[in-house]
Amino acid sequence: MRTGSKKVPGQAGRADRHDLYQRAVQNPEGDIEFICEIFREARGRDPLVLREDFCGTAYLSSEWARGDPRRRAIGIDTSEETLAWAREHNLEPAGEDVARRVELVQASVLDVAGPKVDLVCAMNFSYCLLPSREELQRYFRLVRQVLHDDGMFISELYGGTEAIVAGEEERECDGFTYHWEQECYNPITHEGVCHIHFSFPDGSRLDRAFSYDWRLWSIPEVRECLLEAGFSDIRVFWEQVDEEGTGTGQYLETTDEENQETWLVYIVASV
Ligand SMILES: C[S@@+](CC[C@H](N)C(=O)[O-])C[C@H]1O[C@@H](n2cnc3c(N)ncnc32)[C@H](O)[C@@H]1O
Incomplete structure (x- = not known):
């Protein structure tokens, strides 16, 4: 980047470009509501430990920890400057208890192993920053390895004409x-x-x-790489749009859709 x-x-x-980015692009409350609902429905328990890959300002991680004192998060990003911003603007203002439960790691997602977590999230199309299929597969294999036996990998992808x-x-x-x-x-x-x-x-x-x-990955390419990495079940949740074609923030599971000018999906991969 x-x-x-x-x-x-x-x-x-x-x-402050990071503040503008968070306000314009991110919706951690919506992400957390979605991932908790999907996880609870499938696993019958609350997910507690989340790894946020390509975490940037760790907005999702800090809101995750802020939302429940039992939760922990690990944020991974290569940018020292962005992680420093995350500490100063998201973690420290959230208070000592939240900051203590969020660990930020400056590293490439292609270089990190363990510890085991319930959820790995890669939001805002971040694995499009991995340009080769070899890197995407390697990344998915590493994600698969850090997930608990009932863990899930949740990511966002966009596309359309x-x-x-x-x-x-x-x-x-x-x-x-x-x-x-x-x-x-x-x-x-x-x-x-x-x-x-x-x-x-x-x-x-x-x-x-x-x-x-x-590298604008397609849903079938992502699905194939996830299956090759050992995930067993891949589900696609499509963002619903209103009459003007604007995203509503509501997602429905589907296997068949008409193409749109732009579309946004959550891809949920289960161990
Ligand atoms: C599109 S931003 C995503 C920020 C945030 N996660 C979001 O949902 O909006 C991509 C982030 O990925 C980081 N990044 C790029 N390549 C990376 C890699 N190989 N491993 C970890 N982080 C990486 C960049 O520093 C940047 O903060």
């Missing part, structure tokens, strides 16, 4: 605008370059706050 660092004027210059077209879309957030730009896409490799920008009411803009070199 590449990140922008140029000095910019106005509101953009005073903004617009996901492979260069362009920019924007969404209004509280006090700023979020921009998702797909700069280019190579149909031969399924790789592309995407950027997140933020703009503000005073006209200033935080250009390329985050940039990603993606």
Whole structure:
């Protein structure tokens, strides 16, 4: 992942890109509600230990620990700067008890082993940062190894007819605008370059706050690699959309869908 660092004027210059990212893109409450419901339904118990891969600011991990004093979380990310932000802005403000139950590890997900956990989560399409099938399979095998016998791996993936077209879309957030730009896409490799920008009411803009070199994996590729890694059951939960095609935050399990301009799914893989 590449990140922008140029000095910019106005509101953009005073903004914190990690804070904007969390507010624009993440919904840990929704993720936690979904994963707990799925896990309880399938396993008849509460999941307590979660590993958040590609954790970034560890927003999910800190909300996980904050939600129940029995819970623990491990966040894995390669970025020292982002993990430092996580400690200062998410873990320390949550209090000593929460911070103590969240361990942050600076490492590649391709290099970490144990300890055993109930759940591994990889949200916001993060394994699209692994460009080769060999790396994706290696990652899934490592995830499989750290899961308890009744563990689950839950990840998010996106796609659709617009996901492979260069362009920019924007969404209004509280006090700023979020921009998702797909700069280019190579149909031969399924790789592309995407950027997140933020703009503000005073006209200033935080250009390329985050940039990603993606391999846009498809659901069948992910499913095949998960099965090859030893997962036994792969389920797809499709985000429902309203009449305008906007995601509702409600997910239904399905095996057959019409393609959409953009779609979002949770993929649930069971040991
Ligand atoms: C798209 S962000 C995801 C942030 C957050 N998990 C979310 O759901 O929005 C990707 C994160 O993955 C991290 N990253 C990239 N390659 C990684 C790797 N091989 N192992 C662990 N973290 C990695 C980056 O530093 C970045 O924080």
